[in-house]
Amino acid sequence: MHLLRRYSPAVLAQLFWAMNFVVGDRVIAEFTPLELTFFRWLGAFPILLVITLWIERDQLDKWKLAAKEWWIHIVQAVLGMVGYTLLLYAALDTTSAVNASVISAINPAVIALAAVVVLGERIRRGGVLGIAISFVGVVIVVLLGGPAGPAGVTVAIGDLLILGAILAWTAYVIISRRIQTPPITATTVQVGMSALMLAPVMALVGIQAQPSTEGWWGLAIIIVFPSALAYLLWNVAVTQLGPSRTGVFLNLLPVFTAVIAVALGDQLTIWQVIGGLIVLAGVYLTTRPGATIPGPVRSGPALSASDAAAEAPARE
Secondary structure (H helix, E strand, C coil), X not given: CHHHHHHHHHHHHHHHHHHHHHHHHHHCCCCCHHHHHHHHHHHHHHHHHHHHXXXXXXXXXXXXXXXXXXXXXXXXXXXXXXXXHHHHHHXXXXXXXXXXXXXXXXXXXXHHHHHHHHHCXXXXXXXXXXXXXXXXXXXXHHHHCXXXXXXXXXXXXHHHHHHHHHHHHHHHHHHHCCCCCCHHHHHHHHHHHHHHHHHHHHHHHCCCCCCCHHHHHHHHHHHHHHHHHHHHHHHHHHHHHCHHHHHHHHHHHHHHHHHHHHHCCCCCCHHHHHHHHHHHHHHHHHHCCCCEECCCCCCCCCCCHHHHHHHCCCCC
16 A cells, blocks of 8 residues: 555546547547647646645745746746647658557657767766667657558658657756756746737637537547646655656556557557557666766756656646
8 A cells, every 4th residue: 555655646647648648639629739739738727836836835835936947937837838849749640659659659768869979977887778679669650650661661740740759858858957846836936927828829819619529528538637636646656666766667658548548449550559569668778777977957956858858847
């Protein structure tokens, strides 16, 4: 029972983020990516605000710190909340939820690579091997993950958009190392900023969506589970387990996505399974403790790439 209570927040966070891939794949036909992104953050903001005032009530003075760091929160909102989410939902219009989640699983390896370039970290030989293996798995999924397999080698536009989303999130995580605002407060501030930034855009282009009842239910699921509860559970897990141990649970995301997708009637291809297993193996080698050596501290805490990936609010 103790272990269940200790590890369930990290597991449930991955389950809820997996819902974003599968449900998003189904409702994107009823909303444009811009509409879905706007409604997601507009609906999530009041929930996250209540969670923040509850969980971090003893750190309310940190709202002043958030105000002091307003410019970096704007950058983070553009990268992580608006940029990543727009690219993800646009990708789900032309690729499967399973493909998207498997390709996204490479993100910790990309973060580790970016940390070498930007933060001056060093990667041990096993970590370098892990990055190479991860990219092999992604290539297999991108080229062979479609229904036709080797008989129809194609690159879906959605798969390329997911790679763009990964780059946006990598920048988000690297920059987040400079933020001193508590994590849930930072997430809430950035979500609120995202809704504010998108509001005039929506007013300009207009709302075209006329969703069905199922579409509204799908949006509600995205707002409550991946956008609010998952952030709460993830930050609880980081507090209980630490960033590195919590980061291991990121590998459950493509697994849960595949399970939910199959349960709802989707078909898995053998190449998605093979590519996904290769990606997970590579990510494990890259993010296991000791795979990277932290660089010089410039601002904020000294985190390794795997720690930073786990400690930053997760994006799905």
